[in-house]
Amino acid sequence: MIEYFQQIWPSLWPTLAAIGVILAVVPVLGLYITFIERKVAAYIQDRLGPNRVGPFGLFQAIADGIKLFLKEQTIPDHVYTFLYFVAPTFSLMTAMFALVVMPFGPVPTEYKEGFRYIVAPGIDIGILMMIAISSLSAYGIILGGWASNNKYSLYGAIRSCAQFISYEIPLGLSIIGVIAAAGSLNIEQIVAAQGGSMLNWNMFWQPLALIIFFTSALAETNRLPFDLPECEQELVGGFHTEYGGIKFVLFFLAEYTHVVTVSFLTSLLFFGGWHFPGLTGPVDASLGGMLLRTFVLVSKVSMVVAFIMLLRWALPRFRFDQLMGLAWKGLIPLGIVNLLCVAVVLTFDLPKHLLSFTALFLVVGAMISARNLQSTINRPRSAGREPAPVYSSKVTA
């Protein structure tokens, strides 16, 4: 037994350490992202944001955390108690489980001994598992909405379900192009394929895929342009109306973990991961190189997070039919066009640079889809409708 442990220990401890890092960092990160979000919101709205607790209000996040932990646990009479408690934990569990295959620092493609910036290195279905797991997060929301036994919560959950199903398709379509170009489902391999010059980053030869992926991923996080499951004006609080205190925190921790996951995925799949001009090629194991690459990756991720927060205050919420229209009439056709282009270039072994012409297809495809949209929008209002009855004041015999 002991010999067995000694045998597996060299490969066991890095995994345990990475799990420890994720378990320690994610809740703190979640708390601090709420703080940063409040600050960003404040600056965009010409306010100052939280600035009373500690220097620059930095301890506000901790104070909020303590407050939410110490809140009374109220359980409404009408909820299904078991599901009511399972829903938030399930939500957070799926959100954190997706991080298993997520490199949060440089990972060499040949797996050496020692600490690695990933829980499970070298999983050959990495991105597939990530998408599968993050789809499960719809369960948390649906369970929450159902267990609340409240029609508004259920409406929110149903909307969320429809939204998840719709946006998963363009999400997958946009990733297939990237996977095909890299020739692997392994996230480390996909990042390694973007090494070399900066023009190898996927964003420069698949900008269409980037836009589709980012839009659908944003929809998967339930954040503001797409936050119909919790839209306050229509649904009170949506699926988390009946939740308070620590259970509410779990839901929101899950949401912010999703934001971080999406930002990491965008950086890894499209922005070249830990590569940067002057910092290319395979990962060297020196400490300085590792830290520098981690810094590059985390900076890219923070920029994506900041952009997501910016979008929240720049865009109004979609109406539900617009939300569905965007996915089914806009993003899915575009995703198929993009996939076709990638497939043509790869099949006929055309030079890689030709793929940058998908940028052209972005414009053409957007024009075509916009034409369709335009004809729908500009259709006369009375078309296809019963003519209104005409009331005449003249009395006819």
Next chain:
Amino acid sequence: MTTKKQKTVKWGEEPKIGWVEAMYLPAIASGVATALKHAFSGKPTTRQYPDVEPEIPPNYRGVHRLNRDEAGRVKCVACYMCQTACPANCIEIIAAPAPKDDPHWKDRDKFPETFTIDELRCIYCGMCEEACPVDAIELTSIYDLTGMTRAEMVFDKEKLLSVFDETSTTGKDPIRTHRGALGPASEEAASAKQGPPPPGRGRHG
């Protein structure tokens, strides 16, 4: 068959959306630009209230004060004008004849023995200020009045005079607004030597 448009109803047309707008991307770009412009404008409108006190305009209607004349006596002549004018019935005056044998009071006939204002009843309308013929009662720009009991929010004469002492020395002196027609006893009218203010300047002017 076309729908007959009723004349009484205004029919509007939705604006036509071209393909550039329907792409959403230009609108998203302009929205992000607006958000960024505000984020980096560096001009927050937040008021840091307890740390930085706001600048209150001098004609603000805050806590009352009872003015003193040059001799340091209460200026009020106990004419009951303010008590009569008060719509909230928060002023209570008990007048007394001025002590004639006291040289300090020999040029006065009446003075308020007690003068209490219930600051919780008061609606801070400023009508007492307008009614006063001798500019004895004024509303200062003190806005942050607090108290632990109802009893301590009823200001008596001494308290109101101490408000005068406080505000006249700290530069929070309220300005005279000429809103009402000043009575003959008003030093404002005497010093200005212009008689009553021109009509139309005040509510009663």
